[in-house]
Amino acid sequence: MKQDTAKSLRVFAAELAIYAVLVTAYFFLVLHVLGGWLYQLETKHRILYAVVAILLIAGQAVVLDALTTVLFRLLRRRWR
Amino acid sequence: MFFPISNSHINPLYLAVVGFVIGILGGFFGVGGSFIAGPALRLMGVDWNYAVGTDLAHIVGKSIVAARKHRTLGNVDLKLGMIMAVGTIGGAEGGAQLIQALKRAGNVNTVVSWVAIFVYVGISAFMLWESHTTLKVHKGRSRRAVSDVKAAESKADHSAFGPVTRKIQRVKIWPMISLPTSGIQISLWTILAVAVVGGFFSGFLGGGAGYIRMPSMVYVLGVPTHLAVGTDLFEIVISASYGTFTHAIKGNVDILIALVMHTGAVIGAQIGVVATQYFAGPKIRLAFVPLPLIGAAIVVYTLVTGHKL
Numbered sequence: 001m002k003q004d005t006a007k008s009l010r011v012f013a014a015e016l017a018i019y020a021v022l023v024t025a026y027f028f029l030v031l032h033v034l035g036g037w038l039y040q041l042e043t044k045h046r047i048l049y050a051v052v053a054i055l056l057i058a059g060q061a062v063v064l065d066a067l068t069t070v071l072f073r074l075l076r077r078r079w080r
Numbered sequence: 081m082f083f084p085i086s087n088s089h090i091n092p093l094y095l096a097v098v099g100f101v102i103g104i105l106g107g108f109f110g111v112g113g114s115f116i117a118g119p120a121l122r123l124m125g126v127d128w129n130y131a132v133g134t135d136l137a138h139i140v141g142k143s144i145v146a147a148r149k150h151r152t153l154g155n156v157d158l159k160l161g162m163i164m165a166v167g168t169i170g171g172a173e174g175g176a177q178l179i180q181a182l183k184r185a186g187n188v189n190t191v192v193s194w195v196a197i198f199v200y201v202g203i204s205a206f207m208l209w210e211s212h213t214t215l216k217v218h219k220g221r222s223r224r225a226v227s228d229v230k231a232a233e234s235k236a237d238h239s240a241f242g243p244v245t246r247k248i249q250r251v252k253i254w255p256m257i258s259l260p261t262s263g264i265q266i267s268l269w270t271i272l273a274v275a276v277v278g279g280f281f282s283g284f285l286g287g288g289a290g291y292i293r294m295p296s297m298v299y300v301l302g303v304p305t306h307l308a309v310g311t312d313l314f315e316i317v318i319s320a321s322y323g324t325f326t327h328a329i330k331g332n333v334d335i336l337i338a339l340v341m342h343t344g345a346v347i348g349a350q351i352g353v354v355a356t357q358y359f360a361g362p363k364i365r366l367a368f369v370p371l372p373l374i375g376a377a378i379v380v381y382t383l384v385t386g387h388k389l
Contacts, residue, residue, distance in 0.1 A: 016350060023343045030339055038335060039084045042328075050328030053137055053335040054321055060342055061141035065148070 018075075019068040026060055086130040086334035094124065095337060099138060099344030106345070107146040107352020109368050110309030111290030112139040112316055115200055115375025117341070118285065122382050126337070128189050129179065132285070133332030134341075136323040141338075142345040143320060147313040149353040155310030157261040157303065160271065161318075164293070164311075167275025168282065168319035175283020176326050196285050196379050200372035203291055210299070211366035213240035218362070237304040237361040245302040262303045262311075274300050275315075282323055290316060291372050298365065305361030 034056075041049040081092045098120045102113030114135050121131035150156050182188035218238045239245065253267040274296045282289035290312050297308040327333050356364065 012350075012354060016347060019350070020343075020347050023346055027339045027343050031336060035336065042085050042331070042333075042335075046329045046331065049335075050325045050333070053328050053333055053338070054140065054324055056335060057137050057141040057324070057338060057342060058144060058321075060339065061144040061346060064346075065145060 014075075015068055015072050018071055019064065022064045022068060022071075023060060026064060030056060081340075083334050083337050085336060086126055086134070088124065088126050088130075088334075088337075090124045090126070090337065092340045095340040096344035099142075099341035100348040101344075102341075103142055103146075103345035103348020103350075104352040104355075105348075105371060106139075106142055106290075106313070107149070107349040108309070108355050109290070109352075109364065109371065110146075110150075110294045110312035110316075111368075111371070112136075112143070112282075112320065113345075114139070114285060114289070115196070115291050115372050116378070118196075119375055119378030119382065121337070123378065126334075128192050129183060129327075129330075129332045130334055130337075132179065132192075133324070133327030133330070134334045134337045136282075136320050136327055137333050137335060137338035138341040138345055139316060139320045140324055141342045142349045143313045143316040145346045146349040146353050147310065147317055149350060150310030150313055150356075153310070153353070153357065155306050155356070156314045157259055157307055157311045158314065159257075160259050160262060160297075160301075160303070161311045161314040163257065163268065163271050164275040164278075164315045165318035167272040168279035168289075168293075168315060169322045171276035171279025171281075172283035172319055172323050173279075173326065174276075175280045175285075176323070176330070178284055179332075180330060190383075192285060193379050193383050197376045197383075199281065199285065199292070200376035200379075203295060204369050204372045204376075207295060207365055208369045210240050211362045211369070214238055214362040215366065237298070237306075239298065239362070241299045242302075245299060248300055249302055259303075262301075262307050264302050266301055271301065279319060282319060283326075291375075295365070295368075298361075305364050306356060309356060309364070 038049070038052070041052060082089050098117060102117050105111060106113050117135040118131045121134065122128060147156060179188060182191050217240060248270060249264060249266050251267055251270065253269050255268050256265055257268050257271065258265045274293065278289045278293035278296060281292050294308050294312045297303040297312060298305055303311065324333060
């Protein structure tokens with residue numbers, strides 16, 4: 001039972017580590033590529049800015065979560 | 081780092097750490113964490129209107145991650161969450177409109193600060209009394225690790241406020257809604273009333289207003305704590321998305337700040353969700369008590385020191 005818990009916690013920690021790298025990379029990518037454009041959008045096209053803002057934040061949550069799961073599966077196969 | 085949208089200089093590491101702490105609290109308590117995020121942004125010199133809107137934006141992403149995780153643990157009542165989302169959106173719009181009116185009147189910071197202090201202290205005092213009384217009455221029951229008992233049994237909850245909750249549930253105003261996942265039957269109007277009040281504070285003080293809704297779901301609706309946490313997060317996804325949209329249109333959202341906070345928040349949220357499996361309902365509620373007080377203390381500090389107020 002304890003071994004199972006330890007194993008599932010290890011898996012959880014590994015997934016979390018991959019996720020942390022992805023979300024950080026995502027932020028710098030958005031800042032570098034879209035930073036200036038978002039500023040312009042916020043001052044000139046508020047409705048479009050609102051839509052883009054929600055898509056960016058939801059994308060960071062949903063897409064990166066799914067990507068983490070896929071990457072983690074691939075890595076586990078390699079380790080085996 | 082300079083954030084041009086809100087015209088503020090903030091260390092990104094500070095934002096990520098604040099996000100991480102809020103993420104853990106959000107995943108564990110089902111709250112957006114605005115009682116900490118709002119004041120924490122204010123401490124860095126961000127205006128209240130930006131603090132409120134930006135906080136909502138980062139809550140959307142964090143709540144998606146935490147709600148998905150809670151769903152896999154069976155902690156989400158989808159039917160209740162959908163109904164509450166309707167009332168919350170209505171209330172949130174009212175709160176956001178009041179913020180706009182106060183902005184025009186020029187005293188938004190002072191009014192929001194005093195309301196925040198009053199609400200945060202009130203919630204903490206009530207939950208301290210309730211959870212402490214419940215734990216005293218049911219001494220021994222919560223000693224068993226939650227993971228050792230069957231899921232259904234572990235999610236069954238006790239509350240010193242239970243008699244009042246049952247009286248509320250007995251109010252038969254048509255239409256009555258049956259919620260099998262939460263194990264209750266209650267009037268639609270009671271659910272909507274709870275949602276509208278929560279939504280109003282969400283729009284007014286920022287965040288998902290989980291600090292009001294999570295306790296309300298437990299004490300007014302009678303939803304077990306674990307389910308209240310998960311369902312609240314699911315509902316926050318919908319209401320905070322709407323709140324983000326409406327605040328962004330009004331020029332109150334700095335999405336770049338939200339994204340930095342979010343990097344820490346999504347990591348913390350996953351840890352918080354997993355941690356709920358190891359605690360019983362009254363203990364989660366007792367652990368909740370200091371959180372709004374921290375928010376109140378930060379607001380008092382900013383009021384006393386005059387930090388951009």
